[in-house]
Amino acid sequence: MAAVKETVQHVEALEKYQHGFVTDIDQEFAPKGLSADIVRFISAKKGEPQWMLDWRLEAYERWLAMDAPEWAKVKFPPIDYQDSYYYAAPKEKSGPKSLDEVDPELLAVYAKLGIPLKEQAVLAGVEGAPRYAVDAVFDSVSVVTTFKKELGQAGVIFCSMSEAIREHPELVRKYLGSVVPVSDNYYACLNAAVFSDGSFVYVPPGVRCPMELSTYFRINAENSGQFERTLIIADAGAYVSYLEGCTAPMRDENQLHAAVVELVVHDDAEIKYSTVQNWYPGDPETGKGGIYNFVTKRADCRGDRSKVSWTQVETGSAITWKYPSCVLRGKDSVGEFYSIAITNGRQQADTGTKMIHLGEGSRSRVISKGISAGRSSNTYRGLVSAHPKAKGARNFTQCDSLLIGKTCAAHTVPYVEARNGSCVFEHEATTTKLSEDQLFYVMQRGLSQEEAVQLLVNGFVKDVLQELPMEFAVEAQKLVAISLEGSVG
């Protein structure tokens, strides 16, 4: 039986937010605050070419003229953008060339997070065990990317964004901002101005990426924001599966994470993008601290028969504002969105997807599972639209909410716009409360209350967990359990 289905067996002892430690690493900061000079500082630090600096400065100018969006169902005090650091990096003379050059302190951080950076350790594993190439981003910079050589042999480029700007400027210039334009929205525009690093992936035509790629993002520094930018291009007939994971220390102030992810998918290509987001959610009682996760993720299925699949497990962050979307431009292109969003304590999530059908025969599928507990608020917001040319477009949306306890809230805000008569859009939604009857039934069979909640919740989210790469599904399952600790009784 698949590990995914073995639900609760894998759920280990419950723990509090376990990534809340701070690492004392010698770091270098840009001066506090935001200005054109800071943008220049960041660009200079990274040794960027003029075109990149110009791009950033233009974004900064545009950002100054924009207003923060206020339509989401989340509440927070205005952000003082001058009270934050926009660049924080572990001190080092120059970028690390290999693992041996990386500060051992830093490697220890990733070891503590359970992230396998040591290629040899991974390689020493059992024959046939899955291997993951990892890019680790610590505050503002990518500290190490593993398995580069092996990926290089397959023609796959997997490196930090800074490196891509230096080494592959033609690809970066061609694709950067082509999916999420500079001034797409307030946070994406801010990101364009000050983004520090992120991952870059290019899979050449016809290549199936030989391993899972993943990036781990870690915010460590105090009063700093993280603005990473990820760009993934699957050329014609290529395939890649990519996973990102995120954690942060427990801090009393709110930290801003405004990332941009752009996916470009050509003819017959496929990108599977999975996220396990576990940023510090803030204090469950007072709501103090936690990450503001204001992220723009979009895939451009520009090729015919191209496919993108977003899978996200969102358990952390004080506030989540995030709508991984698909622009289904290609004929018969396919977009999928599978989401588990869990809110507990004082968390607020406003998340969902946009499926924009432009191509004839394009299809999309949305499965969203929202779980609210504590005094949290959880909103699904989704758009499905079809252009007049998107003849025969199809969408199926299923949107389920589960409420645990009496003080939480769940909202569903679907937008459906069909501009031609031949598309078929289906929307199903349910809201249920974790029932006392079910809990008692499961407990009568021998499970404790916590175990019973985990079993029922894992059952509720099973459809989505199945979409994650298997090892991560197990991780995600544990995360689900941890996030809901103390939510009942």
Added chain:
Amino acid sequence: MLHIENLHAQVGGKDIIKGLTLDVPAGEVHAIMGPNGAGKSTLSYVLTGRSGYEVTEGSATLDGEDLLALAPNERAAKGLFLSFQYPLEIPGVPALTFLRTALNAQRKARGEAEVSAPEFLKLVRIKAGELKIDFEMLKRPLNVGFSGGEKKRMEILQMAILSPRFLILDETDSGLDIDALKIVSEGVNAVRSPDRAMLVITHYQRLLDYIKPDRVHVLAAGRIVASGGPELALQLEAEGYDKYARAA
């Protein structure tokens, strides 16, 4: 085995069980019969520890151990099993996963090793076969879309796997056609043994044709108002509960 002494219990502030005393020795099957609203289901929930069922007086022990002080899962680990009148649906959790999780949770609570996958599957195959449950059905989420009869058979399968010492069957015959009733009863009879005991709660005498009780008790207005041998069930079937309801 099970000893209940002067038990009083409330639901939502209302007295439902009012001074119930009952002894079920090991190896015996006792039937509890009575009119609607007599407190039959309440008794089963009080014994298994459902929240909202508050004991105000009296005691209930299993082999001398105080049941009322334990959480529902702890009572289950001690070997107390309730076959529900209306088994719950558990979406997304395959019956097999549910069974194995429950079995291992109980074993863990008793300090026993977890059952291995092959061992578990072998056990399930045998027991499912006896209850004429298609093994494929066990890969489906527990009880979701199952018929009434299938759900009841699933309860008996859980019982057979968990191997409890004390069984409470709450209206197990409701919703069963005659063939299903036979299968279920055979399943129950198969676990009868000198070191087990059971309480069979039922409205009708019909079930007792298949699961033969050693003693029959009449529960009315929260108390045992009459007790006797199997013949009492037949008498009730003929005469109804009227006189007991009035007496109470």
